[in-house]
Amino acid sequence: MKLTRRKAIIGGIIAGGVLGVGFWFARERDRLGHRTLFRVGPEEAGLNGWIKIKRDDTVVVAVPRAEMGQGVQTALAALAAEEMDARWDQVRVDDPPEHVVYRNVEILIDGLPFSPEESGAMVDMAHWAAGKFGGVLGVLATGGSTSVRDAWIPMRTAGAVARDLLLRAASRKSGVPVGELVVSDGEVRRKDGGRVARFGELLDQIEHLSAMPAPPLKKPSEFKLIGKPLPRLDIPAKVTGAATFGVDVRRPGLVYAAVMNAPTFGGAASGFTVKGSLPKGVEKIVVVPGGVAAIGSSWWRANKLLAEGIDVQWQAGPEPKLDSAGLWRRYEALLQDGKPALTRTRGTEPKPATTRPFEATYRAPYLAHTTMEPMNCTALVAERDGGKTVEIWMPNQSPTLMRLIAAKTADVAQADVTVHTTFLGGGFGRRAEVDLVRQAVTCALAMPGRPVQVLWSREEDIRHDYYRPMALARWRAELDTSGVAPKLVSVAKRQVAQSPTDQFPARTIGLPTQGKPEGNAVENPPYDFPYYRLDAIVAEGAVPVGFWRSVGHSHTAFFDESFVDELAHALKQDAVAFRRALLAGKPRHLKVLETVMRESGWGRPLPSGSGRGVALRASFGSIVAQVAEVAVANNALQVKRVTCAVDCGPVVNPAIVRAQMESGIVYGLSAALYGEITLADGAVEQSNFTDYDAVRLADAPAIDVHLVDSGSAIVGGIGEPGTPPIAPAVANAVFAATGKRLRSLPLKLV
Amino acid sequence: MISFTVNGQPARVEVEADKPLLWVLREDLAIVGPKFGCGVAACGACTVHVDGEAVRSCSVAVAGVAGKTVTTIEGLARGSATTLHAVQKAWIEQQVPQCGYCQPGFIMATAALLKANAKPTDKDIDEALSNICRCGTYGAIRRAVHRAASLLAGGS
Numbered sequence: 002m003k004l005t006r007r008k009a010i011i012g013g014i015i016a017g018g019v020l021g022v023g024f025w026f027a028r029e030r031d032r033l034g035h036r037t038l039f040r041v042g043p044e045e046a047g048l049n050g051w052i053k054i055k056r057d058d059t060v061v062v063a064v065p066r067a068e069m070g071q072g073v074q075t076a077l078a079a080l081a082a083e084e085m086d087a088r089w090d091q092v093r094v095d096d097p098p099e100h101v102v103y104r105n106v107e108i109l110i111d112g113l114p115f116s117p118e119e120s121g122a123m124v125d126m127a128h129w130a131a132g133k134f135g136g137v138l139g140v141l142a143t144g145g146s147t148s149v150r151d152a153w154i155p156m157r158t159a160g161a162v163a164r165d166l167l168l169r170a171a172s173r174k175s176g177v178p179v180g181e182l183v184v185s186d187g188e189v190r191r192k193d194g195g196r197v198a199r200f201g202e203l204l205d206q207i208e209h210l211s212a213m214p215a216p217p218l219k220k221p222s223e224f225k226l227i228g229k230p231l232p233r234l235d236i237p238a239k240v241t242g243a244a245t246f247g248v249d250v251r252r253p254g255l256v257y258a259a260v261m262n263a264p265t266f267g268g269a270a271s272g273f274t275v276k277g278s279l280p281k282g283v284e285k286i287v288v289v290p291g292g293v294a295a296i297g298s299s300w301w302r303a304n305k306l307l308a309e310g311i312d313v314q315w316q317a318g319p320e321p322k323l324d325s326a327g328l329w330r331r332y333e334a335l336l337q338d339g340k341p342a343l344t345r346t347r348g349t350e351p352k353p354a355t356t357r358p359f360e361a362t363y364r365a366p367y368l369a370h371t372t373m374e375p376m377n378c379t380a381l382v383a384e385r386d387g388g389k390t391v392e393i394w395m396p397n398q399s400p401t402l403m404r405l406i407a408a409k410t411a412d413v414a415q416a417d418v419t420v421h422t423t424f425l426g427g428g429f430g431r432r433a434e435v436d437l438v439r440q441a442v443t444c445a446l447a448m449p450g451r452p453v454q455v456l457w458s459r460e461e462d463i464r465h466d467y468y469r470p471m472a473l474a475r476w477r478a479e480l481d482t483s484g485v486a487p488k489l490v491s492v493a494k495r496q497v498a499q500s501p502t503d504q505f506p507a508r509t510i511g512l513p514t515q516g517k518p519e520g521n522a523v524e525n526p527p528y529d530f531p532y533y534r535l536d537a538i539v540a541e542g543a544v545p546v547g548f549w550r551s552v553g554h555s556h557t558a559f560f561d562e563s564f565v566d567e568l569a570h571a572l573k574q575d576a577v578a579f580r581r582a583l584l585a586g587k588p589r590h591l592k593v594l595e596t597v598m599r600e601s602g603w604g605r606p607l608p609s610g611s612g613r614g615v616a617l618r619a620s621f622g623s624i625v626a627q628v629a630e631v632a633v634a635n636n637a638l639q640v641k642r643v644t645c646a647v648d649c650g651p652v653v654n655p656a657i658v659r660a661q662m663e664s665g666i667v668y669g670l671s672a673a674l675y676g677e678i679t680l681a682d683g684a685v686e687q688s689n690f691t692d693y694d695a696v697r698l699a700d701a702p703a704i705d706v707h708l709v710d711s712g713s714a715i716v717g718g719i720g721e722p723g724t725p726p727i728a729p730a731v732a733n734a735v736f737a738a739t740g741k742r743l744r745s746l747p748l749k750l751v
Numbered sequence: 752m753i754s755f756t757v758n759g760q761p762a763r764v765e766v767e768a769d770k771p772l773l774w775v776l777r778e779d780l781a782i783v784g785p786k787f788g789c790g791v792a793a794c795g796a797c798t799v800h801v802d803g804e805a806v807r808s809c810s811v812a813v814a815g816v817a818g819k820t821v822t823t824i825e826g827l828a829r830g831s832a833t834t835l836h837a838v839q840k841a842w843i844e845q846q847v848p849q850c851g852y853c854q855p856g857f858i859m860a861t862a863a864l865l866k867a868n869a870k871p872t873d874k875d876i877d878e879a880l881s882n883i884c885r886c887g888t889y890g891a892i893r894r895a896v897h898r899a900a901s902l903l904a905g906g907s
């Protein structure tokens with residue numbers, strides 16, 4: 002009964018469908034958490050669920066988000082350290098146990114299929130319900146560039162409450178009234194400067210005190226750590242080789258498993274025959290969801306056996322003949338006559354006497370994530386009191402979901418599953434998926450008492466991903482030609498793609514699909530067009546699609562910003578000036594655009610064969626504009642320099658924001674220049690970095706990032722917003738350099 | 752039985768002669784600093800030194816290193832007065848790593864480059880470091896390589 006209700010809520014929220022169902026369920030909860038929550042050891046004292054201190058003065062901050070390179074440990078710890086006035090060199094982070102207070106509410110709000118600028122009862126209700134859902138059900142998740150947005154208030158509150166507790170403990174110990182004490186530089190002092198107590202000296206006092214309601218938070222002008230380029234906490238271990246990623250987990254009795262997945266999407270293994278006997282290093286072959294696994298003391302040997310020494314009987318998936326050309330034909334038909342799953346208009350449609358249409362069609366291919374660390378998960382199934390327990394070690398973006406799936410796969414209660422999240426060698430959205438945990442637990446059930454580390458080869462990773470959707474879009478503008486110069490009358494876009502937010506709940510927790518487009522893919526461009534219309538058509542198909550860094554923005558930014566550029570040229574206007582005119586009511590966007598224009602030297606002459614292109618995209622609460630400078634010679638394209646301006650609201654760590662912009666740009670550039678997953682006979686044609694390449698040092702542009710402060714108090718995300726603008730910026734630069742308009746990704750000159 | 756030296760210690764392993772060095776290190780010797788990224792010498796995550804030269808250990812059969820000296824990220828600072836090699840120091844100073852998975856490979860490739868070429872140009876760096884970093888830390892890597900070169904030259 003409960004499960005059914007819960008399912009209905011999840012379905013409603015994630016897919017943005019039926020929203021009323023879960024309201025009875027909602028209850029406000031405190032996100033501070035009890036002092037004992039954060040695994041408090043003997044020489045430690047918990048100050049609340051987020052912060053504990055140690056006898057040696059160390060401050061340990063709970064970071065329930067996955068560190069996949071985005072600096073989340075450093076950023077979140079700085080929020081707590083700021084309010085408690087800790088010294089940065091005494092701060093450490095640790096993974097807390099799973100609990101409802103560590104939920105990520107923002108991620109759910111971001112997944113809704115509404116544009117941030119939209120309001121109205123339906124949208125408010127969805128936001129509200131998502132907040133409740135995140136809270137009540139306790140989703141631990143990292144994604145959607147939401148971590149800092151989610152933690153901004155709760156983490157600082159935890160720090161402020163901790164400071165208050167330390168002051169009262171020091172007062173109790175020293176007899177000095179609380180009003181005369183301050184925390185400064187990681188110890189409690191008298192207001193006139195004399196030390197009263199180190200944090201570690203207050204452990205015993207804290208036991209006797211209870212936390213009081215949160216004191217007021219600091220004003221931004223009082224920040225000492227927030228806004229500084231603090232050194233990252235995770236870096237030392239990452240240069241010595243000591244950092245433990247999922248593949249580095251070593252447990253007593255560990256065995257390895259290599260996997261061969263069914264060649265066609267949605268296929269499965271129905272049986273297998275081993276040629277000859279099992280070689281040394283391989284103990285067992287098992288059928289796992291989606292394929293077969295070879296388990297033994299050597300992954301290398303097991304993987305080789307799968308490639309050479311085994312015949313598998315495959316059951317084909319639903320579309321075993323799928324190929325890229327056929328898919329494009331299907332999409333073109335949908336673009337022509339498909340029924341939109343969502344239509345949105347803005348403004349009233351003007352009807353001048355004489356107009357002429359201006360139209361362009363754009364394409365984006367499927368993309369794989371290729372996280373640097375190949376997909377893996379380690380699982381142990383142990384017997385306990387006649388029942389089973391499951392332990393998981395995994396680089397993952399949602400321990401809540403992993404635990405749920407592990408419990409289902411092993412048929413145990415969720416309370417009997419423990420999930421340890423390791424460092425992630427890249428996430429980019431791929432590590433929110435549950436395929437690996439299913440396979441690892443299946444293998445572990447076949448090897449009771451032994452931890453099994455399932456690892457995919459790079460080939461399996463590229464051929465069995467949850468891809469960035471392939472997408473097709475047609476923009477059409479009407480230009481008023483009655484005057485001397487043509488004028489923009491209206492714009493309309495029809496867009497076809499599969500929907501990851503529709504597929505994800507279906508494949509993870511078995512909900513019915515709802516035919517709704519993914520939220521980021523239907524966000525409106527910020528421009529104040531006289532009239533705007535969007536028709537989003539959801540394609541069906543066997544290819545699994547997922548959340549790829551910046552999700553729908555990654556392709557729609559290319560469609561939208563390429564078309565705006567084309568429009569500017571059609572109307573004989575400068576690409577930046579045209580955008581500025583359409584952004585008159587958007588001061589934050591304007592400031593970002595003007596910054597990138599100034600810093601890139603927009604308009605300054607370049608040698609022939611070179612050009613600049615601009616693109617702007619607001620996503621995940623941040624606004625980013627980029628200017629790419631390219632050189633084209635002998636049909637070879639080189640991206641020389643990228644200037645990037647970003648307004649992400651209050652900046653926690655400017656060094657991390659810069660690094661994330663660079664990272665997002667390089668990730669998006671790899672896709673813009675090389676990324677293309679194609680299909681033949683129902684299977685992916687690419688296999689490794691040899692045919693699915695990435696930008697390397699030699700083709701990495703110089704990148705120059707400028708932080709724009711518009712005074713906004715709203716925290717924006719940084720992990721993803723750097724990615725969307727780069728593809729259109731480069732395409733627009735190629736046009737400026739050569740007069741050639743590239744409307745398909747990846748960008749190919751010949 | 753194949754014998755070689757790893758990070759100053761003798762290693763003897765009884766494995767197939769064609770087992771790649773990467774997997775011998777990770778599975779048989781529990782040295783997990785060198786990372787698996789592609790298995791086909793295309794990404795550099797598995798880079799180690801064999802007799803001082805950078806090699807992609809996923810594509811070197813262990814038989815090929817018999818009698819030789821292998822150094823991994825764990826042993827890079829060995830023999831220096833401090834616990835970190837100059838390249839590692841420069842990497843921390845420039846705050847290079849993001850997810851960090853590719854970094855042992857880049858650091859090992861850089862250390863070998865600087866041994867052969869004390870003052871590399873940007874072009875030398877592009878050629879020597881053809882590794883992949885999916886997090887896009889290239890700008891920081893370039894700065895850190897130049898910084899490590901100056902640290903090794905006695906700069907402060």
Ligand code: FES
Nearest residue numbers: 788789792795809
């Ligand atoms: S794993 Fe060896 S080069 Fe990629």
Ligand code: FES
Nearest residue numbers: 850851884885886
């Ligand atoms: S730091 Fe993540 S792949 Fe390089």
